[in-house]
């Protein structure tokens with residue numbers, strides 16, 4: 001006897017996709033492009049004490065907060081992770097992440113290696129981490145200068161920390177080189193697609209397979 005099984009029950013829990021890189025390698029660029037092309041993916045908007053750059057919007061690019069408010073968020077356990085990066089504090093608000101995951105949505109993080117280590121401890125199998133490398137030191141510096149949003153002093157400081165940030169590449173599940181945006185985006189999309197199909201994430205498979213087997 002055969003019967004229609006249907007794949008509507010193939011639901012899964014959302015995953016947490018982390019992008020890290022030295023400053024200027026292209027996390028924001030890749031994230032924006034990915035969000036345009038992927039329906040079930042939402043961005044985690046971080047809180048930061050860093051001053052707003054020209055063009056950045058509160059609540060969209062970051063939640064820009066005073067140090068005292070950032071400390072309150074830590075004390076109330078409202079941050080999933082937090083770290084000091086380039087003399088400012090950055091952290092991931094917990095509530096939107098938990099909502100997205102419980103709704104089966106995937107969530108994208110643009111965070112540094114310190115935050116990734118903290119998320120890895122808390123999220124375990126839900127986490128997929130990608131380290132983005134620039135094609136060269138010269139290209140990285142050119143990108144920071146071309147972005148033209150930070151002072152020469154800030155750019156020099158970020159370049160001086162690039163090697164330290166890169167030293168954490170082995171801690172990530174995947175490494176991609178962002179020489180060409182389209183190529184890098186295609187690689188990140190391929191990773192996301194494969195990770196979405198992992199057996200352990202697809203809770204709905206149990207019912208699907210059981211019903212499939214009943215038909216034989």
Ligand SMILES: Nc1ncnc2c1ncn2[C@@H]1O[C@H](COP(=O)(O)OP(=O)(O)OP(=O)(O)O)[C@@H](O)[C@H]1O
Nearest residue numbers: 023024025026027028029143146147178179180181
């Ligand atoms: N493949 C690429 N080729 C040339 N320029 C690029 C490429 N990818 C990104 N850029 C440019 O490099 C600059 C830095 O990119 P972006 O802001 O995305 O980096 P980031 O990793 O998010 O930096 P930060 O960590 O400081 O937030 C931007 O001006 C962006 O347009």
Ligand SMILES: Nc1nc2c(ncn2[C@@H]2O[C@H](COP(=O)(O)O)[C@@H](O)[C@H]2O)c(=O)[nH]1
Nearest residue numbers: 046082083085090091092110111112114115
């Ligand atoms: N650990 C965390 N790191 C974060 C978070 N949000 C951003 N970042 C990282 O900070 C640097 C600098 O960012 P910029 O916007 O000032 O250029 C970069 O490496 C980001 O990935 C966060 O919530 N937690």
